[in-house]
Amino acid sequence: MTTDYSGSGDVSKSLELLWGMQQRPTRGPKPGLTLERIVDAAIEVADADGLAALSMRRVAAHLGVGTMSLYRYVPGKGELLDLMLDRVAGPVDDDPGEESAGWRATLEELARGTWQMCMKHPWYPQVDQVRPLLGPNNIAGMERIVRRLKPTGLSDQQLVLMISVVDGFVTTIARSHVNALQAEQRTGISEEDFWAAQEPVLVKMMETGRFPTLAALDENTFTFSYEDVFEFGLTTILDGLAVLVEGGGAPATG
Amino acid sequence: MTTDYSGSGDVSKSLELLWGMQQRPTRGPKPGLTLERIVDAAIEVADADGLAALSMRRVAAHLGVGTMSLYRYVPGKGELLDLMLDRVAGPVDDDPGEESAGWRATLEELARGTWQMCMKHPWYPQVDQVRPLLGPNNIAGMERIVRRLKPTGLSDQQLVLMISVVDGFVTTIARSHVNALQAEQRTGISEEDFWAAQEPVLVKMMETGRFPTLAALDENTFTFSYEDVFEFGLTTILDGLAVLVEGGGAPATG
DNA sequence: GCTTAAGTGCGTACATCGTACCCGGTTCAG
DNA sequence: CTGAACCGGGTACGATGTACGCACTTAAGC
Structure with a gap:
């Protein structure tokens, strides 16, 4: 597995496990483990040492069992990854008092909630969710957010597109952020040292005069943090969606 | 290497190779290979069989040499990955006739250009560029785009943030798109079959009445393509940036 | 209570990866 | 002509996911 994808296992099997559809067999010895404990252990390993360190051997060692026992x-x-993804997606506390909040507050809350979850589980945004498995927690979260966006009067497809764009943006910035943090640990080179290593060559090239615009940039041009990008991008996207939602006479494609 | 990152090698070494700063040693036999041929071979392997299939052994085999020879x-x-990334970033044909185009056309052109490059080299958006190496082609592309955005009068930092948001968005959607395409080949399960496999469980859960909003969604809610998401998101972002650039009396607070 | 089939725990083995290490052959500076 | 530097590349190591098979445990059927 070069990169980690959702939905890369047996889809039906994953769904059965997600929705708790297994029936306990009657014969044979009682299992010494539970699915829950395995998923918890996997999340702990990934939280502590990163997605790259998540291996069946490590999870088994964390539980004090043999590697191949997990395959029972x-x-x-x-x-296992699919189960981890749905686990950290919930449960959502369905506060009925927030039903009346506007679409913008709803999407902003979604964005900030996803962001915080990514900070707590840095491996989450590193998983490519091209084929998301629809587990109980993901479905419940979707239900909640769509219900609160319904009053905008947009089409169902537009609602889902809005959610996709916001959630995709947040996950992307979060991945960049955690990748940067982990790059420091993995390589032993701090972000500052990395850019400092490039400076000599950069300065040399700027002095050639081939890049006049870049050479004249402000000193503080690249001093923003990932949080800054998050805020800038979120404002941009919400402003853009306002044109669509509030019919701002803009040339929206519909 | 679980995931592929830019800037994961020796930064100074990469920069020397990128900017062609190696001096040919005088002694010893003439090299049978060139850096260019190796980078080309690596790109061909990645284009043809995906980033997961890009291995030193495969590249060497493609060139008809021993694996360890590449390390000379x-x-x-x-x-090698850093070299591949800068290679496909250019060269850019610097058309002076387009200088006068507005900021929106400039960013839209950037977005569509990046998108097409990602379609030609599907591995490109799969590489996490947390620590981008500033090679000649990347620098030239940056110079060109910043120069064309200067007339907006925004701060340099805001210009770079605009580029980050647009480029990050395009790369993200492109990655999702190529991941979806490759998931079909990797798993042998088409996108349709994947969703069909989830349907029975989904229908069952919808019938429980626990998810009334989702159960009532239109049939065509999820029928959009990645191109649709690209267009929707691009419009949204550009509309949002218009609020910033044109200082519009747009409904920012919503 | 005995037999037997199912289930559990898990050790071993294999293919794949990047690359450290080493050796034999080649080329030119002195 | 000698020796240092360089090229090509074979072998080996530790890591991964997991197929396979074996020993042990349990409860159903008699």
């Missing part, structure tokens, strides 16, 4: 509970690593 | 030219796989 989970078909493979792909399915 | 490139310090390691990380540095």
Whole structure:
């Protein structure tokens, strides 16, 4: 597995496990583990040492069992990842008092909630969710957010597109952020040292006069943080969606 | 290497190779390979069989040489990846006739250009560019785009943030798109079959009445393509940036 | 209570990866 | 002509996911 994808295992098997559809067999010895404990252990390993360190051997060692024992509970690593993803997606506390909040507050809350979850589980944004498995927590979260966006009067497809754009943006910035943090640990080179290493060559090239615009940039041009990008991008996207939602006479494609 | 990152090798070494600062040693036999041929071969392998199939062994085999011979030219796989990234970023044909185009046309052109490059080299958006190496082609592209955005009168930092948001968005959607395409090949399960596999469980859960909003969604809610998301998101972002650039009396607070 | 089939725990083995290390052959500076 | 520097590349190591098979445990059927 070069990169980690959702939905890379047996989809039906994953769904059965997600929705708790397994029936306990009657014969044979009682299992010493539970699915829950395995998923928890996997999340702990990934939280502590990163997605790259998440291996079946590590999870088993964390539980004090043999590696191959895990395969009695989970078909493979792909399915385990799907279970981890739905686990950290919830549960959502469905506060009925917030029903009346506007679309903008709803999307902003979604964005900030996802951001904080990514900070707590840095491996989450590193998983490519091209084929998301619809587990209980993901479905519940979707239900909640769509319900609160309904009053905008947009089409269902437009609602889902709005959510996709906002959530995709947040996950992307979060991934960049955690990648940067982990790059420091992985390489032993701090962000500052990395850019400092490029400076000599950069300065040399700027002095050639081939890049006049870049050479004349302000000193503080690149001093923003990932949080700054998050705020800038979120404002931009919400402003852009306002044109669509509030029919601001803009040339929206519909 | 679980995931592929830019700037994961020796930064100084990569920069020397990128800017062609190696001096040919006088002694010893003439090299049978060139850096260019190795980078080209690596790109061909990645284009044809995906980033996961890009290995030193495959590149060497493609060139008809022993695996370890590559290490005479490139310090390691990380540095090779950096060279590949700058290679496909250019060269840009610097058309002076387009200087006068507005900021919106400039960013839209950037977005569509990046998108097309990602379609030609599907591995490109799969590389996490947390620590981009500033090679000649990347620098030239940056110079060109910043020069064309200067007339907006925004601060240099805001210009770079605009570029970050647009480029980050395009790369993200492109990655999702190519991941979806490759998931079909990797798993042998088409996108349709994947969703069809989830349907029985979904229908069952919708019938429980726990998710009334989702159960009532239009049939065509999820029928959009990645191109649709690209267009929707691009319009949204450009509309949002218009609020910033044109200082518009747009409904910012919503 | 005995047999037997199912289930559990897990050790071993294999293919794949990047690359450290080493050796033999080649080329030119002195 | 000698020796240092360089090229090509074979071998080996530790890591990964997991297929396979074996020993042990349990409860159903008699």
